[in-house]
Structure formats: C-alpha cells, structure tokens
Amino acid sequence: MIRVDGLVKEFGGFRAVDDVSLEVPPGEIHGFLGPNGAGKTTTIRMIAGLLQPTRGRVEIAGHDLQREPEAAKRSLGFIPDRPFLYEKLTAAEYLRFHGGLFGFDGEPARERARELFELFELTRWKDELVESFSHGMKQRLVMCAAFLHRPRAVVVDEPMVGLDPRGARLIKDIFRIQSGKGVAILMSTHTLEVAQEMCDRISIILRGRIIARGTVDDLRRLADSEDAGLTPVFLKLTGGSAYQEIDL
Amino acid sequence: MTSAFPFLLLPTVWAARNRARRRERGDALRVGIFGGVGFAVSVAIFAIVFWLTWQLLDYEELGDYLVRLGLSWLFLTFLSFVAFSAVVTSLSTFFLSEDLRLLLAAPVPAARLFHSRFARTLGQSGWMVVAFLLPVLLAVGLARCAPLGYYATALATVVPFVMIPTAAGSVVTLVLVNVFPARRARDILMLMGLLFAVAIVVLLRFLRPERLLSVQSLPDVTAFFATLQSPVTPLLPSFWAGESLFAALRGGADPLHLGALWTTALAFVVLARAAYGRLYLAGWSKAQEARKARFTRLLFLEGAVRRLPLPLASRALLVKDAKVFLRDTTQWSQLLLLVALALVYVYNFRVLDLDRLPYMSGVIKNAYAFVNLAMAAFVTSAVAVRFVFPAVSAEGASFWIVRTSPVGLRSFLWSKFWTGYVPILVLSVGLTVVSTRLLGVSPFLQALNAVAIVFMTLALVGLAAGMGAEHPRFDAENVTQVAGSYGGVAFMVIAVLYILVTVFGLLVWPASTWLWHEHHGIPLSPRRQLLMGLCFAAAAALSVAVSWLSMRRGVRALERLG
Numbered sequence: 001m002i003r004v005d006g007l008v009k010e011f012g013g014f015r016a017v018d019d020v021s022l023e024v025p026p027g028e029i030h031g032f033l034g035p036n037g038a039g040k041t042t043t044i045r046m047i048a049g050l051l052q053p054t055r056g057r058v059e060i061a062g063h064d065l066q067r068e069p070e071a072a073k074r075s076l077g078f079i080p081d082r083p084f085l086y087e088k089l090t091a092a093e094y095l096r097f098h099g100g101l102f103g104f105d106g107e108p109a110r111e112r113a114r115e116l117f118e119l120f121e122l123t124r125w126k127d128e129l130v131e132s133f134s135h136g137m138k139q140r141l142v143m144c145a146a147f148l149h150r151p152r153a154v155v156v157d158e159p160m161v162g163l164d165p166r167g168a169r170l171i172k173d174i175f176r177i178q179s180g181k182g183v184a185i186l187m188s189t190h191t192l193e194v195a196q197e198m199c200d201r202i203s204i205i206l207r208g209r210i211i212a213r214g215t216v217d218d219l220r221r222l223a224d225s226e227d228a229g230l231t232p233v234f235l236k237l238t239g240g241s242a243y244q245e246i247d248l
Numbered sequence: 249m250t251s252a253f254p255f256l257l258l259p260t261v262w263a264a265r266n267r268a269r270r271r272e273r274g275d276a277l278r279v280g281i282f283g284g285v286g287f288a289v290s291v292a293i294f295a296i297v298f299w300l301t302w303q304l305l306d307y308e309e310l311g312d313y314l315v316r317l318g319l320s321w322l323f324l325t326f327l328s329f330v331a332f333s334a335v336v337t338s339l340s341t342f343f344l345s346e347d348l349r350l351l352l353a354a355p356v357p358a359a360r361l362f363h364s365r366f367a368r369t370l371g372q373s374g375w376m377v378v379a380f381l382l383p384v385l386l387a388v389g390l391a392r393c394a395p396l397g398y399y400a401t402a403l404a405t406v407v408p409f410v411m412i413p414t415a416a417g418s419v420v421t422l423v424l425v426n427v428f429p430a431r432r433a434r435d436i437l438m439l440m441g442l443l444f445a446v447a448i449v450v451l452l453r454f455l456r457p458e459r460l461l462s463v464q465s466l467p468d469v470t471a472f473f474a475t476l477q478s479p480v481t482p483l484l485p486s487f488w489a490g491e492s493l494f495a496a497l498r499g500g501a502d503p504l505h506l507g508a509l510w511t512t513a514l515a516f517v518v519l520a521r522a523a524y525g526r527l528y529l530a531g532w533s534k535a536q537e538a539r540k541a542r543f544t545r546l547l548f549l550e551g552a553v554r555r556l557p558l559p560l561a562s563r564a565l566l567v568k569d570a571k572v573f574l575r576d577t578t579q580w581s582q583l584l585l586l587v588a589l590a591l592v593y594v595y596n597f598r599v600l601d602l603d604r605l606p607y608m609s610g611v612i613k614n615a616y617a618f619v620n621l622a623m624a625a626f627v628t629s630a631v632a633v634r635f636v637f638p639a640v641s642a643e644g645a646s647f648w649i650v651r652t653s654p655v656g657l658r659s660f661l662w663s664k665f666w667t668g669y670v671p672i673l674v675l676s677v678g679l680t681v682v683s684t685r686l687l688g689v690s691p692f693l694q695a696l697n698a699v700a701i702v703f704m705t706l707a708l709v710g711l712a713a714g715m716g717a718e719h720p721r722f723d724a725e726n727v728t729q730v731a732g733s734y735g736g737v738a739f740m741v742i743a744v745l746y747i748l749v750t751v752f753g754l755l756v757w758p759a760s761t762w763l764w765h766e767h768h769g770i771p772l773s774p775r776r777q778l779l780m781g782l783c784f785a786a787a788a789a790l791s792v793a794v795s796w797l798s799m800r801r802g803v804r805a806l807e808r809l810g
Contacts, residue, residue, distance in 0.1 A: 045536075048353045049352060049353055050349060050352050050353055050536075051533050051536060052529045052530055052532070052533040069355070070355040070356070070357055071355070072355075073353065073354060073355035074355040076353075078353045080349065080353075083349075083350075084346050084347055084349045084350045086259045086262075086263060086347065088262075088263035088266050088267055089259055089262055089263060089266065090266070093259075093262050093266075097258060097259055097262075098350075098354075100255055100258075101256075101350075101351070101354035101355070101356055102354060102355060103355070129266060129270070
C-alpha cells in the first residue's frame with residue numbers, strides 16, 4: 001500500500017536520506033523510529049509529496065507519486081508534525097475545504113464530517129474559529145481532516161505530541177480500527193512505548209539509512225537484548241546512551 | 249465547484265467573512281483610520297490630476313500630446329513597479345506561504361494550484377497600482393468629458409496591463425528559486441530593490457530638475473521632452489495601455505494596442521504556467537533548505553556592549569537585538585535607503601537659492617527653519633515607526649523567554665527605548681544641525697532647533713516604544729507588517745499631531761517674537777520673556793510627558809498580557 005524504493009534526498013552536499021526502502025502492506029501499522037536528525041521527517045515529507053526526492057520512487061496504493069501525483073495523494077491521509085491550519089476558519093469550514101481539496105463534497109462529505117467530529121469529540125466546537133483551539137484540539141482536527149476522505153494509506157509524523165492521555169488513547173484506538181479496515185499506517189514517533197504497543201513492524205533509521213527492521217522481537221534479537229522495553233533496544237541499535245535521549 | 253481554481257481561494261474569503269462577523273475591539277476605529285487615510289489620498293490624487301488635465305485643455309495639441317505622454321509614462325512606471333512587486337510577492341505566494349504544506353500534500357492538479365497562486369500574486373502585487381490608477385483615470389476622464397467607452401476601455405486595459413508584469417515576475421521568481429533557496433532569493437531581491445531605489449533617488453536629485461523651472465534653461469525643456477520619447481517605449485505594454493486609453497479618451501478605439509495587451513497577457517500567463525510545470529517542484533524542494541547564517545561571529549559587538557554601563561540583562565537584550573538586526577537583510581538594507589534619503593534631504597538645502605529674494609530671504613529662511621524642524625521630526629517618527637514601534641512585536645513567539653526571565657517588563661521596554669533612542673538621536677540631530685547650518689539661519693534658531701529635536705526625538709521614540717508595546721503583533725511575519733498595522737498608523741497620527749502642536753503651537757511664536765525684537769533692536773519686556781519661557785518649557789514638558797506616559801502605558805499593557 002505504501003512502497004518506498006531507494007529513496008535519496010540531498011540538500012546541497014548533505015545526504016539527509018540515503019537509499020531508504022520500505023513497504024507497508026494494507027492493515028499494517030509500521031513504526032518509523034530514529035534519533036533526532038536521522039531523516040524521518042524528510043522521508044515522510046517525500047512520501048507525502050512535499051519534497052522532491054533526489055532519487056528513488058514512492059508508490060501509494062499502486063500509484064507512482066511522481067507520475068500520478070493526484071491519484072497517489074488522493075489515497076493518502078497525511079498528519080504532519082507541524083500541521084498548517086487556517087486560524088480564521090471554523091473547524092467545520094476547515095473540514096469542508098479539506099474535503100474539497102480531495103474532491104469530496106456535498107451531503108456525503110457533511111455526513112462524514114459529522115461522524116468524525118463526533119468520533120474526535122469536537123462536535124461542540126465545530127463552529128468555533130480554529131485560533132481558539134488548544135493544541136490537542138488542533139491535533140484532533142488535523143486527524144479528522146486526514147481521515148475525512150477515507151484514505152487507503154496514512155502517514156503520520158509524531159501523532160501523540162501534545163495530546164492528553166484520553167486523546168492519546170482515542171488516537172490509538174482509531175489507528176487500530178483503521179488498520180483493521182485495511183488502511184496502511186506509517187507512523188513516525190519518539191514515544192517508544194507507543195511504537196511498542198501499536199506497531200506490527202518497526203523500521204529504525206540512523207544518519208539517513210535504515211539500520212534495522214522487523215517486529216519488536218526481531219529488533220530485540222538483532223540488538224541481542226533481553227529487556228522487555230524497546231528503549232534499551234533502540235539505544236543499543238542507534239549507538240546512543242540514555243543521556244543523549246534525555247534532556248538534563 | 250471544488251475542481252475550479254477559485255475554490256483554493258475560499259479560505260481567504262471565509263477568513264475575511266469570519267473576521268468581519270466577529271468584530272474585535274478597535275476594528276471600527278482601524279477601518280475608520282485606514283479608510284479615511286485611503287480616501288483622503290484618493291481625493292488628493294483625483295484633485296491634482298483633474299486640475300492638471302483641466303489646465304492642459306487650454307493648450308490644445310500640446311495638451312493632448314502631454315496627456316498622451318503622461319499616460320504612457322504613468323503606465324511605464326507602474327509596469328516596473330508591478331514587475332518587481334510580483335517577483336517579491338510570488339516568492340511568498342508560490343514558495344513561502346504556510347498553507348502550501350497543506351495544498352501540496354493534497355491531490356490538487358498543478359495547473360489549478362498555479363492559477364490560484366497566480367490570482368493571489370496578481371491581487372497582492374497589483375492592488376496598489378489599481379487603487380492609484382482609479383482616481384487618476386477617473387480624473388482624466390471627467391476633466392476631458394470622456395465618453396462611457398473610455399471607462400470600459402480603462403477596465404479592459406488595466407487588467408491585462410497588470411497581468412503581464414505579474415506573469416513575468418512569477419517566471420523570474422521560478423527561475424531564481426531554482427538557483428538560490430527562496431529565503432536567500434528574497435534577501436537578494438530586497439537588497440537589489442533597495443539599491444535600485446537609492447540609485448534612482450540620488451540620481452534624480454543630483455540631476456537638479458529644479459533647473460528646468462528657470463527661463464534660461466528653456467532649451468533644456470525641449471530636450472527633456474525629446475528624451476522622454478525613447479524608441480523602446482512603443483514595444484512595451486505601458487505604451488499600448490497609454491495609446492488604448494488615449495484613443496478612448498477622444499471617443500475612438502485602438503483595437504491594435506488593446507489586442508496586443510490581451511494577447512501578450514494571455515501568452516505570458518501560458519508561459520508562466522509552462523515554467524511552473526517545469527520548475528516548480530524542484531524550486532519548492534529547494535525552498536525547504538535552511539539558509540546560511542551571516543554575521544555569525546560578532547565578537548567585536550559583544551566586546552563593545554560589555555563596556556557600556558548597563559545592567560547585565562539590558563546588555564544581553566542589546567546584543568541580541570543588534571545581532572538579529574544585522575542578520576535580517578530586510579532590516580539593515582532599509583538603512584541604506586534611509587541614509588540616501590537623508591543625503592538628498594541635506595543636499596536640498598545646499599542647492600536652495602533663497603538669496604534670489606533679497607528682501608524676503610531672512611523671513612523665508614527663518615520660516616523654513618521651522619518647516620525643517622517639523623520635517624526632521626516627521627522623518628524621525630517615520631524611522632521610529634519602522635524600527636522602534638515593532639521592537640516588542642519582533643520578540644514574536646520568543647517573548648516567553650523575556651517573560652519567564654528575572655527581567656522586569658519595565659527594564660525590558662526601557663532597554664528597547666534606549667536601543668532606538670541613541671541611533672535615532674544621532675540621525676535627527678545630525679539632520680537638523682546640518683540643514684539649519686546650510687540654510688544659514690540665525691545662531692539662536694540653530695540652537696533652538698538642535699535642542700528641540702533632542703526633546704522631540706525623546707517624545708517620538710518613547711511614543712513608538714510605548715505604543716508598540718500596547719499594540720503588539722507577535723504573530724506578524726515581518727516587521728513591515730507591524731509598522732503598517734493599526735497601532736502603527738495610530739502612532740503616526742498621534743506623532744504628526746504632537747509635531748504640529750510642538751512646532752507650530754509652542755515654538756513658532758516665542759522664536760519669531762525673539763527674532764523680531766532682535767532684528768529691530770527692541771528689548772523684550774519681562775512679561776514677554778516670561779511667556780516665551782513658558783512656551784519653551786511647555787514644549788519640553790509636553791515632550792517628556794508624551795515619552796514617559798507612553799512608556800508607562802506600554803509597560804502596563806505588557807503586564808496585562810498575563
């Protein structure tokens with residue numbers, strides 16, 4: 001459903017992403033982990049069509065992103081780490097506009113928006129300006145927009161940042177339901193517990209290259225680690241000490 | 249509906265509607281001030297152009313010739329203005345706008361996105377020209393009793409006329425962004441534009457156009473008009489626009505030039521769309537790259553500031569402000585323009601030949617000294633609104649650093665005050681002293697002007713810093729936006745009122761009384777001396793009060809931010 005093949009991105013002389021290949025089949029939640037500056041967001045932005053790769057190929061639901069960008073993007077829901085929202089629109093107007101971008105309007109779009117507002121607990125605020133929303137509410141609105149057109153694949157960058165435990169639980173449930181319906185989800189996160197709890201498979205990227213891939217058990221074996229948690233495995237694979245990951 | 253390109257402009261329309269529905273405090277006043285200023289400027293332009301065109305009616309063929317030439321040159325000026333404006337605007341609309349991250353991730357066809365961005369560029373770079381042309385063309389039409397067809401032709405001319413340079417500007421930007429990252433390209437363009445403006449201003453001034461007004465230079469006038477008819481102009485859209493309008497003004501039609509305008513406009517849009525299809529994605533990707541920092545090692549600056557007798561926190565703020573200023577090309581490059589304008593301002597006094605009027609020169613010089621003081625104060629307020637008023641807003645999203653640090657908001661705002669006051673004082677005192685000396689007024693007036701400008705700068709900088717804190721725009725994308733905001737305009741209105749009251753209400757009478765008595769050798773009565781002293785003291789007190797009260801209100805406003 002999401003297929004990335006030999007992706008390379010160079011900024012001047014710096015190679016931010018170096019020959020990354022991955023595949024997320026329908027119904028899989030695939031974790032995309034790596035330390036800061038490893039190339040996660042650059043890779044994700046190339047998959048979403050926001051950056052042109054220097055080399056390589058991205059395919060969404062069988063559509064080549066370079067050759068059929070509209071068909072590929074129509075099948076994709078994208079939740080960026082720093083989403084753009086029109087602050088002076090109401091939540092309902094924002095969804096209406098977002099639906100229009102994906103060619104989804106009229107009564108079916110309104111009905112779907114109602115459903116999603118209900119699901120993401122935003123019904124009470126749907127006619128309020130986005131500028132008055134808290135960070136968590138904005139995050140939930142972006143999720144509404146991403147799922148509005150019933151995408152077949154979802155790419156999400158840091159989904160849990162700024163969400164309260166109830167919001168985080170809600171997102172996890174929704175991702176599980178969506179993957180159950182056959183949606184392929186590629187999720188970048190720093191919250192290793194979330195990755196461990198939710199992901200079927202995980203890819204770890206370091207200095208632009210994929211250094212490990214597999215289930216949590218596969219990664220544990222690869223790191224030769226006995227720990228139950230993913231954190232020691234991650235640190236061992238990425239060569240960092242715990243102190244590099246914790247701000248003191 | 250959702251597949252047409254205007255759909256992509258809907259958020260702007262909805263946002264404007266929502267803003268109008270949910271009026272905030274001060275909105276009506278803001279609309280009143282902006283609308284009033286805009287209307288007054290339009291009426292003034294209309295009146296001047298109407299009067300000029302009316303006067304030219306008396307000169308039959310020469311009048312016609314001048315109207316035709318005037319229209320052609322007016323459009324030529326706007327052609328270059330819109331082209332440059334479109335290059336800068338399309339950098340934002342095509343590459344730097346935040347909403348592009350949303351639109352580019354959506355399945356929006358390239359042509360549709362191009363058309364919506366082009367429409368936005370057209371609106372943003374062309375509105376000012378259209379707003380200016382409206383009273384001009386209306387005045388020309390009414391003064392010449394033009395038929396209705398003229399107004400229809402005006403509309404049919406202005407639209408393609410603005411489209412051509414906008415499309416050309418967009419293509420230039422598309423090429424530029426593929427060579428430089430977008431943010432660097434913007435810096436380069438801003439710098440080039442400013443250098444160009446400086447060169448034009450200096451060149452025009454040093455040509456001394458006032459020589460054309462003297463009878464001896466009549467041959468120069470004919471030569472001057474001859475140079476205006478450059479062989480290049482008939483190939484430019486400005487010439488076509490001028491010719492189409494001139495034909496319509498005389499009740500005829502010029503389908504050739506109007507057709508040339510429309511076909512060229514459509515061809516340019518097609519060309520721009522093709523360039524977009526070929527260059528856009530690569531340019532957009534390049535625009536995501538970070539730019540290299542300049543002035544990263546400013547050790548001398550820190551060393552110099554360390555020697556200043558300031559508290560540590562104020563020194564830290566000063567170093568930070570200076571570094572941010574130097575690293576932002578759009579900020580310091582405007583200083584170049586300012587220096588050029590100051591040079592031209594001073595040069596004007598050098599070439600001012602008031603001695604041609606032997607009986608009046610003394611009176612005119614002294615009267616001009618006050619106009620000069622008011623002008624210098626006005627320049628000071630213009631500099632203050634550009635550099636001091638946005639000082640608090642420029643903290644932007646980083647303002648939390650100041651608010652959570654052990655620096656009082658009073659110290660913070662006063663630090664902003666002093667950072668602005670010292671350099672602006674050097675400029676304003678320099679301008680005033682040099683210009684009054686070149687004007688050759690009495691030493692008393694020279695001294696009075698110098699002291700007055702020190703106090704007036706104090707008031708204007710305090711007013712700017714205080715009002716900037718009262719009307720902060722932490723979300724503004726750049727400082728120019730802050731200076732042009734409601735608070736900035738309100739500052740300019742209050743500043744002008746203050747200048748008028750101080751100069752013409754409190755300084756003119758005592759100074760001219762003193763000069764009159766000195767000229768006639770009559771001693772001043774003690775009562776007059778007291779009244780004069782009171783006027784000077786009132787001017788000084790007003791300046792100190794304006795500064796201090798504004799700063800106090802500013803500090804309180806910052807404290808109220810919560």
